[in-house]
Every structure is written in C-alpha cells, then in structure tokens.
Amino acid sequence: MKAMVLHRVAPVETRPLSWEEVDLPAPRDHEVLVRVDVCGVCRTDLHVVEGDLPPLLPSIVPGHEIVGRIERVGGKVRELSLGEAVGVPWLHRTCGRCEYCISGRENLCVRKEFTGYSANGGYAEYAIGEEGFVLPLPAGDPAKCAPFLCAGIIGYRAFKLAQPRPGGRIGFFGFGGSAHLTLQLAARLGFETVAYSRNPVHLELATRLGASETVLTSQPPRSATRSHLDGAIVFAPTGTVVIEALRELKKGGTLAIAAIHLSPIPEIDYDHLLFGERRIVSVEANTRADAREFLDLAGRLGLESSVTVRPLREANEALTDLREGRVTGAAVLDCRA
Ligand SMILES: [Zn+2]
Ligand SMILES: [Zn+2]
Numbered sequence: 039m040k041a042m043v044l045h046r047v048a049p050v051e052t053r054p055l056s057w058e059e060v061d062l063p064a065p066r067d068h069e070v071l072v073r074v075d076v077c078g079v080c081r082t083d084l085h086v087v088e089g090d091l092p093p094l095l096p097s098i099v100p101g102h103e104i105v106g107r108i109e110r111v112g113g114k115v116r117e118l119s120l121g122e123a124v125g126v127p128w129l130h131r132t133c134g135r136c137e138y139c140i141s142g143r144e145n146l147c148v149r150k151e152f153t154g155y156s157a158n159g160g161y162a163e164y165a166i167g168e169e170g171f172v173l174p175l176p177a178g179d180p181a182k183c184a185p186f187l188c189a190g191i192i193g194y195r196a197f198k199l200a201q202p203r204p205g206g207r208i209g210f211f212g213f214g215g216s217a218h219l220t221l222q223l224a225a226r227l228g229f230e231t232v233a234y235s236r237n238p239v240h241l242e243l244a245t246r247l248g249a250s251e252t253v254l255t256s257q258p259p260r261s262a263t264r265s266h267l268d269g270a271i272v273f274a275p276t277g278t279v280v281i282e283a284l285r286e287l288k289k290g291g292t293l294a295i296a297a298i299h300l301s302p303i304p305e306i307d308y309d310h311l312l313f314g315e316r317r318i319v320s321v322e323a324n325t326r327a328d329a330r331e332f333l334d335l336a337g338r339l340g341l342e343s344s345v346t347v348r349p350l351r352e353a354n355e356a357l358t359d360l361r362e363g364r365v366t367g368a369a370v371l372d373c374r375a
Contacts, residue, residue, distance in 0.1 A: 039055065039059070039164050040060075041099045041161060042056070042057060042161040043058045043097055044059075044086070044098050044100060045055055047089030048087075049088055050088060050357040054087055055087065055157065055353050055357075056110060059184065060162070064110075064214075065110055066112050067193050068115060069166050069168055069169065070110065070115060070124070070168075071109050071164055071165075071166060072107065072165050073108075074105070074160050074162060074164060074373040075180040076181045076371060076372055077102075077104050077159070077161055077184060078103025078187060078366070078368055078370050079103075080103055081215075081297075081298075082188070086155050086256055091298065098155065099158040099159050099230060100159050100353075102130075102152065102153040102155070102160065103125075103160070103188045105123070105124075105181075105184050106124065106165070107122065107124070108122045112169075113364065116167060116318070123174075124173060125175045125186070125187045126153055126159075126160060126165055126171075127172075127188060127191065128153055129329075130153040130167075131150070132148040133150045136148045136149060143325070144196075145253060145324050161350060163374075168363070171331070173326075173329055174333070175333070176337040183343075185367075185368035186366070187218060190196075190220075190341070191329045191333075192216055193216040193220030193223070194223065194335070195296075196220065196273075196294040196295075196334040197224060198328075198335060199294040199321055201292050202269035203268050206229060206230065207229070207230040207250075208224055208232070208267060208268060209269070209283060209286055210231065210233050210271055211271065211272045211273060211283045213240040213244050214240070218243060219341055221233060221247055223332075223335060224341045226248070226340075227246065231244075232250060232251045232286075233245075233251075233253070234255050234282070234283075235253075235254070235255065236254070236255050236256075237363050240363075241260075243366055255282060263285045263311075265285075265286065265289070267283075269287075269289055269293075269294070270291065270292075270293045271295075272296065275299055275300055275301065276300070277304060278303075280293070280295065280300075280306075281303070281304055281306065284318075286313065290315050291316055292314070292317040294320075295316065295319070317340055343366030343367065344366065345368050345369070346365060346369050347369075347371075348369065350372060356369045356371060
C-alpha cells in the first residue's frame with residue numbers, strides 16, 4: 039500500500055514525510071484492517087512530524103482522524119464486521135488495568151497507545167484499529183466526519199472541563215479545526231461564544247458558525263483586562279495566549295488548555311489574573327465516553343465541518359499550511375488512490 043512515512047523529525051517545509059510503498063498491515067486478534075477513505079490533519083500531527091513530541095518509533099505513519107471501512111477482521115473480533123464504516127481516533131488502545139483506567143480516566147492511562155504516534159496512522163491507504171476503540175460514525179461525507187474524530191472530541195472534552203455555567207459566555211482562543219466545531223456545539227447548546235484569532239479570515243468563519251462576538255487579537259497582546267468570560271479554551275499552542283485568555287476570564291472561571299504541546303507560559307500576575315478562584319486545567323486526550331457523547335451530539339445538533347481536501351501525497355503541504363495559519367476550518371487528506 040502507499041503511505042506517507044516519517045523517518046526523521048524535521049520542519050515541515052523540508053518535506054519530512056515521504057511517499058512510499060509499504061507492507062499492508064495484518065490485523066492481530068482484536069484488531070481490524072481499515073481501508074482509509076480520508077484522514078484529517080491535526081495540529082498534533084505537526085508536533086509529531088516536527089519533533090515537539092519526541093519520536094517513539096524509528097519510523098511512523100502519522101494521522102489519527104481516520105474515516106474508512108473495515109476490510110479484514112482479526113480472529114477474536116466480535117462486535118465489528120466487514121464493510122462497516124468506522125473512525126479510528128487518537129486513543130488507539132489503553133491498558134485497562136492501571137489506576138486511571140479502572141477509575142474512569144482512561145485518557146490518563148500510563149500505558150496508552152496513540153494512532154499515528156505510537157502505532158501507524160491514517161496517512162496511508164490502510165490502517166489498523168483496535169476493537170473497542172474504533173468508533174461508529176454518523177452518516178454523511180467522510181471528509182466532513184474526519185475532523186470530528188480528534189478536533190471535535192478533544193474540543194468537546196475541553197468544553198466540559200471549562201465548566202461554563204448554563205447559558206454562560208465562553209471564549210475560544212485560536213480558531214482552527216477544533217475551535218470551529220466546539221464553538222458550533224456551544225452556540226447550539228445556548229452558550230454565548232466569543233472567538234479570538236489573529237486571522238480575520240478565521241473570524242469570518244466564526245461569525246458564519248454563530249459566534250456572538252469575534253475579537254481580532256493584536257501582537258503584542260493588549261494589556262487591559264476585560265473579565266467577561268465564564269469559561270475559556272486555548273487551542274493555540276502558544277503560552278502567551280494563556281495570559282491573553284486569563285485577562286478575559288471572570289472570577290470563578292476556568293481556562294482549559296486543549297494543546298498537547300505549548301510554548302512556555304509567561305509569568306502569571308497572580309493578584310490580577312489568577313486570584314478570584316480562577317482555574318487553569320490542561321486537556322489530555324479523551325475517554326471513549328467523551329468520543330461517544332460528542333459523536334452523538336454532533337449528529338443531533340447537525341454540526342458541520344468546514345474542510346479543505348487534498349490528496350494524500352500532499353500531506354507535507356497540508357501540514358505547512360496548518361502551521362502557517364493558512365487552513366480555515368480543518369484540512370483533510372483523501373487517501374483513496
Ligand atoms: Zn491504563
Ligand atoms: Zn488530534
């Protein structure tokens with residue numbers, strides 16, 4: 039099969055992913071082989087390719103927003119069948135035995151594996167998924183489903199962790215693939231939503247998706263505090279944005295950081311930005327319950343992904359566009375030959 043393979047981490051503009059013919063993987067007992075239709079491009083893939091996340095294997099096929107159909111099943115697979123449409127997400131497998139797994143916090147499992155990081159992912163014609171971790175998908179265009187599988191699910195977990203009061207005001211800092219789905223979800227659930235971005239084109243999308251207010255952020259950031267948000271989510275992988283968000287957060291509010299990697303957070307002025315029982319919480323992966331809840335909500339609320347589709351061979355270019363802020367909504371790779 040064809041795949042885009044990473045052998046050595048490097049800046050994306052040096053085209054570190056190479057287009058190769060590799061062996062078709064064989065599913066083990068509890069695994070399925072999925073013929074990949076499309077795979078979403080997530081910022082985490084950028085961190086894998088550029089080495090912000092340390093390499094775990096000598097080579098890796100990235101990609102963890104996989105939409106496809108089951109083509110082969112392992113000998114002990116019971117719940118899944120050939121031809122079924124499934125999604126293969128970031129959470130590839132957990133141990134089921136550690137203190138986190140047995141207390142309903144499998145997202146923190148100490149032995150968890152990740153699709154497209156510790157196991158080969160979906161920048162390929164075929165990928166492996168584990169029974170119990172692959173997800174049923176809402177009907178519809180596979181390309182529009184792909185961003186649900188990480189951008190949507192992680193955004194939903196961040197939204198829950200930000201704990202805005204019902205009908206409250208929630209801020210979205212960095213308006214990419216995840217924020218564009220999470221803002222829609224919040225707006226349709228009756229929250230007031232405020233989108234923050236340095237890119238006016240991204241804010242136009244936010245307005246179309248129902249944002250109550252948009253804020254074009256400046257460089258350097260404003261120093262005034264506004265304290266009008268009940269909750270906030272930082273999607274940008276940038277520590278200075280955490281300070282911008284704290285300036286907007288009310289007393290008692292929670293700021294959730296939905297980033298797997300963040301540049302250093304500058305010094306926080308405790309008296310003005312944290313005192314008043316403001317909270318900061320990071321978001322690590324998701325549980326399968328988060329995934330099921332989000333996919334159900336996405337279907338019922340009619341969430342719409344805004345996507346740019348490119349052929350699999352252009353994965354390096356798609357990642358470069360993502361890093362440079364040139365993707366509005368989410369980028370998706372078409373993996374059908
Ligand atoms: Zn575990
Ligand atoms: Zn992701």
